[in-house]
Amino acid sequence: MDMKPPPRKGADFCSLRYGLALIMHFSNFTMITQRVSLSIAIIAMVNNTQQHDPPSASTEGSLTDALHHPNRSSEDFKTRASVYQWSPETQGIIFSSISYGIILTLIPSGYLAGIFGAKQMLGAGLLISSLLTLFTPLAADFGVILVIVIRTVQGMAQGMAWTGQFTIWAKWAPPLERSKLTSIAGSGAAFGSFIILCVGGLISQVFGWPFIFYIFGGTGCICCLLWYTVIYDDPVNHPCISAREKEHIVSSLAQQSGVLSSLPFVAAASCTILGGQLADFLLSRNFLSLIRVRKLFSSLGLLLPSLCAVALPFVASSYMTTIILLILIPGTSNLCDSGFIINTLDVAPRYASFLMGISRGFGLIAGIISSTTTGFLISQDSESGWRNVFFLSAAVNMFGLIFYLTFGQAEIQDWATERTLTHF
Template sequence: MEKPSPRRGPGLCSLRYGLAVVMHLSNLSMITQRVGLSIAIIAMVNGTQQPAPANASADRPAAGPLQPPLGPPGELHAGTSVYAWSPETQGILFSSISYGILLTLIPSGYLAGILGAKHMLGAGLLASSLLSLCTPLAADLGVSLVIVIRVAQGMAQGMAWTGQFTIWAKWAPPLERSKLTSIAGSGAALGSSLILCVGGLISQALGWPFIFYIFGGVGCVCCLLWFTVIYDDPMHHPCISLREQEHIVSSLAQQPTSPRRSVPLKAMARCLPLWAIFSGFFSHFWLCTVLVTYLPTYVSSVLRVSIRESGVLSSLPFVAASTCTVLAGQLADFLLSRNLLRLVTVRKLFSALGLLLPSLCALALPFVASSYVTTVALLILIPGTSNLCDVGFIINTLDVAPRYASFLMGISRGFGLLAGIISSTATGFLISQDPASGWRNVFFLAAAVNVLGLAFYLTFGRAEIQDWAKERALTRL
């Protein structure tokens, strides 16, 4: 005789974990397309060649004591195009994709909550992949077209990043949110590791254009998985088991899930817990963007290695980051399921660790530049510890306003991307003035931003659903 079971739904073999894996692969694909330029540009820009070719641009980076000896010109693939792009131009190229993401984050988050995330996110992933395939041709036609391509690619990725939280608001039971979102989110760290590890090898063996061709193609394949496996909610998925469906629906029964066509913007603007989340995103993305964008350049210039070794060394920090993301999610849900810590304590604890530890490592980097092993160890620790934030303020919007999680994630990532735009541009400017003191100023500034953001989050951060986001508030707003 059957009766409804209060038992926990199926675990690792469940459909919701399958969705997390597909989302992991999609995030991996998008980040490889985004970071690919960081490793390809070492081969693309003639300022990186040693010895200097006859057609070297006057805009090339200063070849001081920190300039990496990348070997003879023959090390670059024969027939590879070389572009005279100054450090300032490179900074604009790196930040241009962030401008595009910033343009679509907020509107796509709102529309995903109304229209459904599956098709919007899938379309964004597909568009980003196709634009990646077009990047080498755009580079031959001029730097301005590359910037346009990168902005458009950013707009496509903005559509694909934000709506993920709309899906998790309907698929992730509260006690599994950290696990599921960390599995999906770790794809970004693993993707960064993958592209940085094999990007240099691809550039040497096939030529830098194949970095864009290969990972653009991988993104197209991920689109097939996305449209096949992903559904907006468990009620409409054709392959979900009845047991898992009941488990998800019953676990979310205490939270409002009905569609909402208006957004309480005034209440949001007055909500300090939301501003605390925004400050956390701004701080976190400042250092992360510097690391993702300029790590190959830093490794090449400080450790004096070839393009291939630069890529492999640059990938190690993101292996640690991917591992830490998943482990942090497991640990956070363990602490919550055993009632060892309150939800708000877990969020603030991991946020503090994720902002303070990488800041300390970044502050130490300029003082250990002469030590190869110590420098590599610190570079590994920075993204690894930084990704502890993934179960801190990064998923905090699911706690304070699950109804508007996608829209608020768009705003949150908008603050993060604003930080990324500023930090990318500032880093390019600082290191173009003087590489030695420039890197020191870059890391000191990032640490200061992290500490200030953490102080604000610890003061005003909360983990309970806010009044304006509750079901009973609908009749008033």
């Protein structure tokens, strides 16, 4: 009669694993802001209309003027920020270099995280990315080659961090809570995109473009201190976890492979790059019009993962087929990056950052709603609940696709056109 009662569920949102999810949310927030920083700052970095002081202006004169006119010092510092003669082709290479860096480290970092520990891999990746972000303004003065190298290494560091967090969840997230925990952590990327697109331009305008890198690079360094202080690779070795929560996590977990966890990111990054190349190829050869290219890749990015999701419940008996479909779902969905996601640049380039910030905000809300809905559905019945989750996600994708195919446009809207003021 020596029966052991089943472990009680942890205190949910007051538990240590949800605190870990919040810290990882902050880490993802930091990494995406560092990744997007250059996209915001480059508008001012290549702005040839800025006025500069003549070369003969002395340092002594500048200091004296700043002392007599303290209100002008901030504006003077902002206008003296360097401006570079980077061609559109050069800018394209700079933007894409971080993506190539991420691809280089996705698979090896997943393997190394299983050897050295995900805490060290993710922390090192976040720290390297943050330090390189702080160094970017100085690197730009040394030349575009150094900027490309830094962005590539930064992408490698972020690839380490993206993969490492899933190795951590393999030991911290109970199976019935993985959707909630990973959605809390992953939503940091959407929230970070929303924040930097809203305030990045304001920071550049008020303080100068280098402060975009200083602020978000410094934020990453602070996050690293929090990460190394609070986070442990597994709940067994954490000194502050309660015995009840430790027992709940350990008793409910199954083994998971770090390399396997990294494969969806490899597929996603590959589809993003290949989709962008193919979209530009179709446009440059005039095979399809702009709106048809946008609708084509939106269709692929919404239809393909929907078909994979609907097929999942029917191939559950095949382990390999299930794994392939789970990798293809996030991979093929990134084809939307060449579809409706960048459509704001087509219809309203003047307000692209503002509109993208709004859309990221809706994406953040959708992430919260989806995790709550998923938890509710699988709490009723695990098997049928997951089937309903897949069917519901496919239905939402199909609704969005039909709406976009019906109303999507690629021409600059009247309310977004530049208007010339006429003086009489």
